[in-house]
Amino acid sequence: MSNIYLDDRMYGKADVRLLHVRRETRFHHVVHELRCRVLMRLASEIDFVTGDNRDIVATDTTKNTVFALAKKVGVTSAEQFALAISKHYFDQYKHIEAMDVSIDETRWTRVQTSEQPKPHSHAFINARECVRTISVTQTRGQQPVLTSGIKELEIMKTTQSGFEGYIKDEYTTLKPTADRVFRTVVSCQYTFDPANVHSIDYEAVFQTARDAILSEFAGPSEQGVYSPSVQNTIYLAQKRIIDRVAAVSRVTIEMPNRHCILVDLSPFKLQNNNEVFVVTGEPAGLIRASMSRLGSSIKSKL
Numbered sequence: 001m002s003n004i005y006l007d008d009r010m011y012g013k014a015d016v017r018l019l020h021v022r023r024e025t026r027f028h029h030v031v032h033e034l035r036c037r038v039l040m041r042l043a044s045e046i047d048f049v050t051g052d053n054r055d056i057v058a059t060d061t062t063k064n065t066v067f068a069l070a071k072k073v074g075v076t077s078a079e080q081f082a083l084a085i086s087k088h089y090f091d092q093y094k095h096i097e098a099m100d101v102s103i104d105e106t107r108w109t110r111v112q113t114s115e116q117p118k119p120h121s122h123a124f125i126n127a128r129e130c131v132r133t134i135s136v137t138q139t140r141g142q143q144p145v146l147t148s149g150i151k152e153l154e155i156m157k158t159t160q161s162g163f164e165g166y167i168k169d170e171y172t173t174l175k176p177t178a179d180r181v182f183r184t185v186v187s188c189q190y191t192f193d194p195a196n197v198h199s200i201d202y203e204a205v206f207q208t209a210r211d212a213i214l215s216e217f218a219g220p221s222e223q224g225v226y227s228p229s230v231q232n233t234i235y236l237a238q239k240r241i242i243d244r245v246a247a248v249s250r251v252t253i254e255m256p257n258r259h260c261i262l263v264d265l266s267p268f269k270l271q272n273n274n275e276v277f278v279v280t281g282e283p284a285g286l287i288r289a290s291m292s293r294l295g296s297s298i299k300s301k302l
C-alpha cells in the first residue's frame with residue numbers, strides 16, 4: 001500500500017491569446033481579446049503515475065481547439081466562449097472528468113473624439129481601467145460553475161478614509177488617523193447561481209459590479225463617503241452587488257491596502273498637512289472577503 005496519492009491534477013494550455021473579430025457589416029465590427037487557460041482532468045491518472053500518454057489530449061491540440069472553436073461557435077462574450085469550451089471537451093472525450101477554463105479579457109472600447117463623437121465602427125482603444133476575468137469549472141454530469149469578475153482596477157481617494165480603534169500591543173507603531181489616502185487595486189469575482197448561467201446579460205452584470213465597487217468606494221461626487229476600514233468598504237460593495245444582481249450567489253472581493261505614508265518633514269522645519277506621501281508597494285495590507293447569498297451552495301476553491 002502506498003502512502004501517497006494525487007489529490008489534484010489538471011493540465012492543459014495557458015496564455016492562449018485570441019482576438020476574435022465579429023464582422024457584422026463591411027465596416028462595423030465587434031472585438032473580443034481573450035487570454036485563455038484551458039485545463040482538464042482525465043478519469044485515469046496513468047499519465048502522471050506511469051508515464052503512459054494514451055489518454056492525453058496534447059496541450060498543443062488544446063491551443064488549436066480554442067482557435068477552431070472561436071470560428072465555429074463565435075464569441076459573443078467571454079462567458080459564452082468559456083462555457084462552450086468546457087462543453088466541447090465533455091462532448092468530445094468521455095474520459096474527461098473535469099474542466100477548468102479561465103479567461104482574462106482585455107477590454108476594447110470604440111474610439112470617440114470631440115470631432116467624431118459617434119463611437120467608431122472598427123477602431124478601438126484599450127480600456128485599461130481593468131481586466132475582466134471569467135472562469136468556468138465543471139465536473140462531468142454537473143452544471144458549470146461560472147464566475148466572472150474584475151481585476152487590476154486601481155483606485156485611490158485622498159480623504160474620507162481612516163483607521164482607528166484597532167488593537168494596540170507592544171509591537172504597534174501605527175498611529176490612528178481619521179484622514180488618510182486609501183489606494184488599492186481591486187479584484188472582485190462574482191459567481192452566478194448555477195441554475196441559470198446561460199440566460200444572463202454578462203456585460204450588464206459586469207457594469208453593475210464595477211459601479212457598485214466604485215460607488216461604495218467613492219460615495220457622492222462632492223462630499224464622498226467615509227470609510228472606517230478597507231474591511232467595511234469591501235463588505236458594503238459586496239452587499240450592493242448581491243442586492244442588485246439576483247443571478248449572483250457569491251461575491252469575493254480582495255483589496256490590497258497600498259499604503260501612502262505621510263512623510264515627516266519636521267527635520268526640514270516644514271509642516272506636512274496631508275500633502276506629501278511616500279508611496280509604498282510592499283508590504284501591503286491584504287484584505288479579502290467572500291459573501292454568499294443565504295441558501296447558496298457555491299463553495300470557495302480554497
Ligand SMILES: O=c1[nH]c(=O)c2[nH]c(=O)[nH]c2[nH]1
Pocket residue numbers: 163174228229230231257285
Ligand atoms: O483599513 C485597514 N484595515 C486594517 O486591517 C489595517 N491594518 C493596518 O495597519 N491598516 C489598516 N487599514
